């Protein structure tokens with residue numbers, strides 16, 4: 127059985143994209159490089175892939191955040207802090223763009239049809255270009271801890287919210303689980319999240335340069351939209367899982383779904399508090 131509309135849309139877009147003059151060059155750089163093409167996630171061997179590393183990383187993040195928020199901190203001169211912020215943000219804009227592009231090109235190059243995009247066959251092993259970009263995505267979530275340090279060093283303790291710390295700690299665990307369990311449809315989530323992060327880190331970059339973009343609400347709207355899109359993906363995944371021979375990483379998807387529900391709740395609350403007509407922007 128097939129879901130309506132999306133499989134034919136995927137085939138049409140794929141045949142259009144692969145015909146573009148730039149596609150072979152992008153494929154050469156972002157898919158066929160030996161390090162990318164021959165990537166294989168080996169739990170405990172690939173750097174950062176052990177459970178001990180994950181546990182220590184997340185616990186260190188939470189402990190340092192708690193300790194640094196309690197003690198008196200050295201105050202960085204505002205121009206220094208803003209310069210570090212600007213560099214960090216522009217780096218993440220670029221990295222998010224490359225990850226989104228790399229994963230998209232890998233999808234069009236390697237994934238034969240829409241069903242496989244949504245539902246990896248059972249016993250898929252986390253290797254090849256899609257999982258290479260998944261691995262880089264996981265490592266980038268550790269780099270995003272720097273956001274918290276910037277908030278602390280900027281003494282904007284009001285912005286060190288539960289949402290912020292919860293999101294940053296959980297998202298590392300979720301992306302680890304995605305790669306480790308060869309979770310179906312993670313590549314779609316990766317592309318949407320990286321696209322949203324290009325917008326979000328551009329927003330923060332402009333803030334660091336002293337320009338307050340008028341489109342802050344649009345950033346939050348994009349974030350909410352990606353969570354709703356995840357439910358659509360999840361519905362299709364469940365459809366394929368129960369009408370076919372099962373999808374890889376279905377149990378980790380349940381874990382992921384609970385995380386997305388919690389984010390949807392927290393971001394809706396953030397939206398209501400920041401943009402309701404009674405609140406001054």
Ligand SMILES: CC(C)(COP(=O)(O)OP(=O)(O)OC[C@H]1O[C@@H](n2cnc3c(N)ncnc32)[C@H](O)[C@@H]1OP(=O)(O)O)[C@@H](O)C(=O)NCCC(=O)NCCSC(=O)CC(=O)O
Pocket residue numbers: 211214215272273274276277280282285289290293319322323326329330331333334342343345346347349396
């Ligand atoms: C519009 C948002 C992206 C950000 O809302 P905020 O309320 O944090 O935004 P703000 O206007 O107060 O932020 C501007 C201030 O942030 C400083 N700033 C600059 N770079 C930063 C960085 N990389 N991380 C955190 N803060 C940073 C600026 O210099 C400026 O400081 P100054 O004020 O001193 O000039 C929103 O939608 C949102 O996500 N809110 C939740 C809070 C959060 O932590 N979000 C990020 C991770 S969640 C995420 O990433 C979800 C996802 O996966 O999509």
